[in-house]
Amino acid sequence: MNVIEVKNLEKTYNDSEVQVHAVQGINLEIEEGEFTAIVGPSGCGKTTFLNMLGGLDQPSVGDIRIGDTLVHELKPSELIDFRLHNIGFVFQAYNLIPVLTAKENVEFIMQLQGRDKTERDKRAIDLLTEVGLGDRIDSRPSRLSGGQQQRVAVARALASKPKFVLADEPTANLDSKSTETLLDIMEKLNKEENITFIFSTHDMRVVNKARRVVTLEDGKIISDERK
Ligand SMILES: Nc1ncnc2c1ncn2[C@@H]1O[C@H](COP(=O)(O)OP(=O)(O)OP(=O)(O)O)[C@@H](O)[C@H]1O
Numbered sequence: 001m002n003v004i005e006v007k008n009l010e011k012t013y014n015d016s017e018v019q020v021h022a023v024q025g026i027n028l029e030i031e032e033g034e035f036t037a038i039v040g041p042s043g044c045g046k047t048t049f050l051n052m053l054g055g056l057d058q059p060s061v062g063d064i065r066i067g068d069t070l071v072h073e074l075k076p077s078e079l080i081d082f083r084l085h086n087i088g089f090v091f092q093a094y095n096l097i098p099v100l101t102a103k104e105n106v107e108f109i110m111q112l113q114g115r116d117k118t119e120r121d122k123r124a125i126d127l128l129t130e131v132g133l134g135d136r137i138d139s140r141p142s143r144l145s146g147g148q149q150q151r152v153a154v155a156r157a158l159a160s161k162p163k164f165v166l167a168d169e170p171t172a173n174l175d176s177k178s179t180e181t182l183l184d185i186m187e188k189l190n191k192e193e194n195i196t197f198i199f200s201t202h203d204m205r206v207v208n209k210a211r212r213v214v215t216l217e218d219g220k221i222i223s224d225e226r227k
């Protein structure tokens with residue numbers, strides 16, 4: 001059973017002087033538990049596609065179904081709620097809140113979900129320990145390396161117990177050791193918790209770990225291979 005179904009998805013940006021057709025008719029089905037890389041040259045539409053998939057940006061045309069939910073039909077408030085309970089995001093630039101510690105960054109989403117303090121504390125510490133940062137829970141992002149910040153971002157993405165994690169070039173700023181650590185963590189979560197991962201990347205090491213590789217060019221899928 002496909003948990004994600006994208007039909008005839010298009011995105012045209014009209015807000016610049018030139019019209020940009022960033023996504024031009026994507027059809028894609030993703031099954032539960034897949035570990036999929038979205039690849040392709042800079043500007044091919046990877047970020048635009050992931051943002052629409054996660055409901056961070058509205059499609060110009062097309063349908064997105066995640067589980068039983070038609071994401072493109074949700075009202076803004078419903079969308080926020082849907083994201084909060086179903087999708088974890090990892091961004092290229094980490095997007096951690098600088099004035100909060102690692103633990104507070106991870107707790108933040110659970111606070112939005114209305115979970116109580118004891119549960120938040122425990123889960124934040126468990127997740128940070130799982131990504132190898134159990135001894136850095138009280139550090140602010142500026143005191144952490146890029147790889148450590150990205151691991152906090154992964155812990156934060158998982159805090160809400162999402163079924164899906166969307167990651168936009170999660171290893172873009174990482175050295176090879178940090179990349180390997182992060183990939184190991186993602187693979188483990190994928191296998192042990194059956195979280196469906198969809199990530200964009202330019203990095204061949206990351207592509208090699210993917211079990212499915214979807215290649216975009218000019219906003220269209222030009223190949224889709226399962227290993
Ligand atoms: N907010 C925006 N307004 C106008 N054009 C945009 C906007 N965001 C992206 N674009 C354009 O849409 C196209 C796709 O961009 P997108 O960021 O999705 O590519 P990408 O595959 O993620 O590239 P990269 O690998 O460099 O991150 C590009 O031509 C880009 O310039």
Ligand SMILES: [Mg+2]
Pocket residue numbers: 046047048168
């Ligand atoms: Mg991008």
